[in-house]
Amino acid sequence: MSISINGALAELPQDPRVSLLDFLREDLHLAGTKKGCNQGACGACTVLVDGERILSCLALAVQYDGRAVTTIEGLAEGGVLHPLQQAFIEHDGFQCGYCTPGQICSAIGMATEARRGAASHVTADLTAAVTLSREELQERMSGNLCRCGAHNGIIDAIGEMVAAELAA
Amino acid sequence: MSILDAAKGAAQATIQAAMGKLVPLAPDSWIPGGIPDPLIRRQHGVIGAALSRLDGPLKVQGAARFAAEFPLDDMVYAALAYATIPRGRIAGLDVAAAEAAPGVVLVMTHHNAPRMNQPAVFGSSPEAAGPADLPIMQDDRIHWNGQPIAVVLAETQEQADHAVSLIGATYAPEPATTSLAAAKAAGPQPGLFMGQPLRNEIGDAEAMLAAAPHRVDQLYRTPRHNHNAIELHGATIAWIDGGLVVHDASQLVSAEAATLAGVFDLDVAQVRVTSPYVGGGFGGKCLWDHQILGAAAARLAARPVRIVLSREGVYRGVGGRTLTEQRVAIGAEADGRFRALIHSGIAAMSPHNNMPEPFILGTRSGYAADSFSLSVETVTMNMLANTFMRAPGESVGTFALESAIDEMAVELGIDPIALRIRNEPDKDPTSGLPFSSRDIVEAWRAGADRFGWAQRSATPGTRREGEWLIGMGCATATYPYYRMPGAAARITLGRDGKAVVEVAAHEMGMGTATTTTMVAAERLGLPIDAVEVRYGDSIIPGAILAGGSQQTAAIGAAVIAAHRALVADLLKLAGNDSPLAGLSADEVGCEDGGLVKLDEPTRRESYASILDRAQRETVVAAEEASPPLELMHWSMHSHGAMFCEVRVNTVTGETRVSRFLGSFDCGRILNAKTARSQFRGGIIMGLGMALMEETQFDERNGRIMNPSLSEYHIPVHRDVPEIDVIWTDIADPHTPMGAHGIGEIGITGVAAAVANAVYNATGKRIRDLPITLDKLL
Known part of the structure; x- marks a missing residue:
């Protein structure tokens, strides 16, 4: 049984109780994915599985046999930061930096969801293409808690990424 | 407190009293900051x-790399078991099944824990960082519901978590005070903060209140709060060559090292505490039982230990802000001048710590009045030690004071900003010291312009859009300038x-x-x-x-x-x-x-x-x-003017904050980008305090009922509007760089600004936080 983590194959743990989060942090020493509550309430542990955002604390590692996981460590390419990582720095979208990896992974997954037309609680027209307004971004990112209060900078940074994608 | 401690305290108080008389009289040039820092003049550099x-x-x-992310060879993982009674003794502990569980390396209880000295409690000396005046896992006594009673070490976290669930405990409960009513009935005690009584009496405030033509006299309540840093409290701990290394999430590495040295009979040089990154602190990331227990278990097992509290464990073992009940009474003339300012009340504490939430601190320097009566008293409950949380004192104290000022503005029919400016003091009203810098009026004027305060209707309930009532409120923010x-x-x-x-x-x-x-x-x-x-x-x-x-x-x-x-x-x-x-x-x-x-x-x-x-x-x-003699020579404070616009739903009672502006007067700003973030962060925590945050405490048994981030609500993205922040950038001539610390002022005044806006929107005055939907229906 194996799993792809940021493009590299890894053996899954023997103990079926090991969460994907603990597998990343403790077995693989990929500590960029954070543990904030271990019960699916804070979003700090968000990673991308085949492009979809999931809470790795609520996922058992063995369930992800054969899947491709991208963590915060896998976003920069060849030493160049992902545009969203750069935007977080520019907009000061963090203070302590602990919720940051989850926010960034979550935002990337969120943009993918919107592209395929997934509606949110604040989407007014379910038949039209999704427009990621500020309110939509706030709604769709509300599963990622930040206690330092970097919310404005986080949404600004994500807004910049979304705008750049639209322009491209 | 021992006789020795009392004697030390008395000696310290005598020296402080003498210094307190002499330092104010010294020439400025003798005082640090008396000659302005040359960097203040430099305007074209990076500052x-x-x-x-x-x-x-x-x-x-x-x-x-955060504390729980240091990889160490041969490391084991810890899990904690917690008491389920508020006070009494452990009658029996069954650890056999846990010890026999796969991967378990050690089960530590008071039976086999190494003998450790009681940590010196915070405040008892400059190096002391102990959480409470209590021994840690040295006997069978239970002091709060949630106290750690056992530590399991195992090869993996999963094994430790499973094994700890197998521990059985029985208790011999003893009478406990877990309700506020019972605590109050037992009688309040005078609050002492940093060795000084939390009491100021100037003139006969009660008599002047009674004689004043206009009076406001109300009770305000604030609940318990938890810091809820997103990073869990955790440490990676190793004994190396007889010395102790703790990679911790700590706000006080030096004091923590000194305290741990005392606990384990080590020389301070034998203890090293690192804390390269802290995933949010807010006053919570200090020394609590878990670091000491982790070190003790590591010593017994002769293995490095990673100890990370569960989110529930953070609520059980790391104290938060305590509850307060505050009376604010203001007596004023028709023109708005304050004759009497009374701010008094109680804060709950445990029997084993000293943190009387000092909610009068901001009132001491806030407004001019002919008479003052300010006091904090404490009542004792059997609970986890309460502690500092962002702007201890001012955060909740400004809710009461600034709400009462808004009530007085309504009573007088005067604009609340004008009322505040009318009572602007020309020197510190209680200490008599000159202010080192105070440009709050400038902050009010700039803020009012930018926010569009002139658009506000003074009559509540007059602005409506569909189901939503819209209102504006304001409040003063204040926090002292400290240097330790x-x-x-x-x-x-x-x-x-x-x-x-x-x-x-x-x-x-x-x-x-x-x-x-x-x-x-x-x-x-x-x-x-x-x-x-x-x-x-x-x-x-x-x-x-x-x-x-x-x-x-x-x-x-x-x-x-x-x-x-x-x-x-x-x-x-x-x-x-x-x-x-x-x-x-x-x-x-x-x-x-x-x-x-x-x-x-x-x-x-x-x-x-x-x-x-x-x-x-x-x-x-x-x-x-x-x-830091400058603190005795000048009255040194940061200030802010907070503006809030809310929308309150008339059907559901839901309050949404639609706009917020913080206009600050906090000396020279060193980094505009990070400063803006700090101000906003404080304001957002204040929005949480205003509308949703409460640590729910079961008064029957002293247990925290919502120990999770799904049941303790903090603001999420959707709750946070774009927050506008401006500042005067006027340097304080008496501080390094002309700057003030700005980590805490942001939370102050926010809850009052929200409550005052809710009043302006609805005509309903909410005096107990948080302002939840039920209170507005």
Whole structure:
């Protein structure tokens, strides 16, 4: 049984109780994915599985046999930061930096969801293409808690990424 | 408290009283800050720039290493079991199944824990960081519902978590005070904060209140709160050659190391506490039982230990802000002038700590009045020790005071901003000291303009859009300028023109590393990339608490002292062949990587040239900061004017904050980007306090009922509007860099601004936080 983590194959743990989060942090020493509550309430542990955002604390590692996981460590390419990582720095979208990896992974997954037309609680027209307004971004990112209060900078940074994608 | 402690306290109080009489009378020039920091004059350098965090690239890549992320060989994982009664004894502990469970290395209880000294409780000495005046796992006594009763170590976290679930405990309960009513019935005690009574009496405030033509007299309540930093409290701990190494999430590395040394009978030099990154602190990331238990278990097992509290464990073992009940009474003339200002009430504490939530601190310096009666009393409950949480005192105290002022504005029919300005004091109203800087009126005017305060209708309930009522409110923000003794800095300047600045300080998101680099670079006359700041390690000299918004000032003063020593050393090394020959440290400044005579800029020499000629690779200067006597010479505070617009749903009672502006008067701002974030962060925590945050405490058994982030609500993205922040940027002439710490002021005044806006929207005055939907229906 194996799993792809940021493009590299890894053996899954023997103990079926090991969460994907603990597998990343403790077995693989990929500590960029954070543990904030271990019960699916804070979003700090968000990673991308085949492009979809999931809470790795609520996922058992063995369930992800054969899947491709991208963590915060896998976003920069060849030493160049992902545009969203750069935007977080520019907009000061963090203070302590602990919720940051989850926010960034979550935002990337969120943009993918919107592209395929997934509606949110604040989407007014379910038949039209999704427009990621500020309110939509706030709604769709509300599963990622930040206690330092970097919310404005986080949404600004994500807004910049979304705008750049639209322009491209 | 022992007789010895009492005697020490009395002696300290006598010295303080004498200093308190003499220091105010001393000439300014004798006092630190009496001669303004030369950096205040420098307007075109890096200070004040909007610089991105230097550790940003690490943080956005998940490469900043937090306490629970240090990999150590042969490490085991810890899990804790917690008591389920508030007070009594452990009657029986069944650990056999846990010990037999797969992977278990150790089950530690009071039966087999190593003998440890009681940690010196915070406040009992400058180095003390203990959470409470209690032994830790040394006997069968239970002091709060949630106290750790066993530690399991196992090869994996899963094994430890399973094994700890197999521990059985029985108890012999004893009577406990777990309801506020019972605690009040037992009688309140006078509150003592930092050795000083929380009491001010000036004139006969009750009589003047009774005689005043206009009166407001109300009771305000605030509940318990938890810090809820997103990073769980955790540590990675190892005993190495008889010494103790703790990689911790800590706001006080030096004091923690000293306290741990006391607990384990070690020399301070044998304990090293590191804390390179803290995933949010807010007052919570200090020394609690788990680090001590982790170290004890590591010693017993002779293995390194990783101990990370579960989210529930954080609520069980790390105290939060306590509840308060506050009376505010104001007596005023028809023109708005205050005759009497009364702010008194109670805060709950445990029997084993001393943190009487000092909610009157902001009132002491806030407004002029003819008479004052201010006091905090404490009542005792059997519960986890309460502690500091962002702006302890002012956060909840300003809710009561600034709500009452709004009520008085309604009573008088005067605009609430005009009422505040009318009662603006010309010196500190309770201490009589001059203010070091106070430009709050400027902050009010700039804020009111920008927010569009003139659009507000003074009559509640007059602005409506569909189901929504819209209102505006405002409140004063205030937090003291603190600088604590004991800070030090070490500067190592190299022949390569690079400097390393070391301070035993902390980075919890404030941007400490970034602003310290900026300030040090400016002071040394070096580019930012030539300065490296090291911090978060107890082996660095000095002690700098990340608390009381004092870190920036403490670092600033320590770097001033070390810099001065460095310049003196450089001048000595420069010798007689230098263009600087014969000059003293006061005659030179630092510019362009060297020293320059201040009034004759052609006389200069680079650091590289000086060190080259002296054949030195480096020059090192380490100094302690001057004692913070300025705090006794001036009344030193930060200020802000908070503006809020809310929309309240008439059907559901839901309150949405649609706009918020903080207009601050906090000295010179060092980094516009990180400062804006700190202000916003405080404001957002204040929005949580206003509308949703409450640690629910079961009064039947003293157990916290909502120990999770799904049941303790904090603001999420959707709750946070775009928050506007402006500042006066007027330097305080008496502080390092002219700056003030700004980590805490942001939360103050916010809850009142929200409550006052809710009143303006609906006509309903909510005096107990949080302002939940049910209170508005």
